[in-house]
Amino acid sequence: MKPRKYLKVYKKFLHTSLASEFEYKTNILIDLITAILSLIGSIFLLSIFFQDTSTIGGWEFEQALIIQGIYTILNGITNTWFNPNLTEIVKHIREGTLDFVLLKPIDSQFYISLKKINPSGFLEIMLGFCLLLYCIKINQINLNLGFLALSLITIMCSICILYSLWFFISTTTIWFVKTWNATEVLRSFLYIGRFPLNSFSFSLRIFFSVFIPIAFITTIPSEVFLGLSQLWKILLEGAVTIVFLTTSRKFWLFALKFYSSASS
Structure with missing residues (x-):
């Protein structure tokens, strides 16, 4: 794989998608309002859980807002790249x-995963980062290079894990077209990622750590922000990320062997 070649191709993808979306400028304003209202609604829902208690699973409301911020960023990334492409x-x-995709002189997974971009998702990503900046202030988090690097690494790992889950489910449509509905089930599970993992029962914590790794997607990056995450958890998230990316890639190549060409 030649990085320069793929970077040039991606720039073309980006230019084409943005040119198409910006033809309808009113939609951008509507998407911004929708994203703001959605975030306000999520924060309001979170506040209801803290109405009669100061902590949930050892997390205060101000700390839980960090999870909401990371979730908002990940949801924005999903709406920007995953949903428009993998569907x-x-x-x-x-x-x-x-x-036609397989005949193109570029990697098929690259093409399928990144061809389209929904710019409205960028608005949600920016709102998520704004919420994180607010959380840094109210939680009196000290900013330093190590903190920023570790936070960025764990968030990138979360993005990779989330992408791998989406891509893995999408790949199964080569055998079962209707299994695409499973991605909606995945999104429903990911809604749970807005809440601290410790707020659930032990059995659910195991389930959301092993089968649907929400713990690695939202909770661990949030713990890093608060300086609560242990080194073994961060290393484990890195290992899980590598496993998920490698598995999803190999699964795609394996699935293509069973794809029946339209011309066959």
């Missing part, structure tokens, strides 16, 4: 256009 896999398979 197209079903269409490619159903209409036989995956043939």
Whole structure:
């Protein structure tokens, strides 16, 4: 894989998507209002849980807002890249256009994962970062280079794990087209990521750490922000990220062996 070549291709993807979306400028304002209202609603819902108690699972409301901020960023990334692209896999398979993707002189996974961009998701990402900046202030978190680097690494790991889950489920549509609905189930589970993992029972904590790794997606990065995360958890998140990325890649290549070309 040649990085310069793929960077140039991605710039073309970005330019095409932005040019298409900015034809309807009113939609940008509507998306911004929607994102703000959605964030306000999520914070209000979170505040209801803290109405009769000062802590949930050892987390105060101000600390739990960090989880909400990270969740908002990840949801924005999902709406920007994952949802617009990975939903197209079903269409490619159903209409036989995956043939054209496989014939292109670039990696098929790269093309399928990054061809489209929904700019409205950027608004949600920015709101998430604004909320994190506010949380840094109210929680009196000391900023330093080590903190920023570790926070960025754990958030990047969360993005990679989330992408791998989406891509893994999307790949199964090569065999079962209707399994795309499973991504909606995944999104429903990810809504739980807005709350501290310790607020759930022991059995649910195990489930959300092993089967649907919400603990690695939102809780560990939040603990890093607060200086509560242990080194072994951070290393484990890195290991899980590598496993998920590698597995999703190999699973895609394996699934392509079973893809029946539209011309066959």
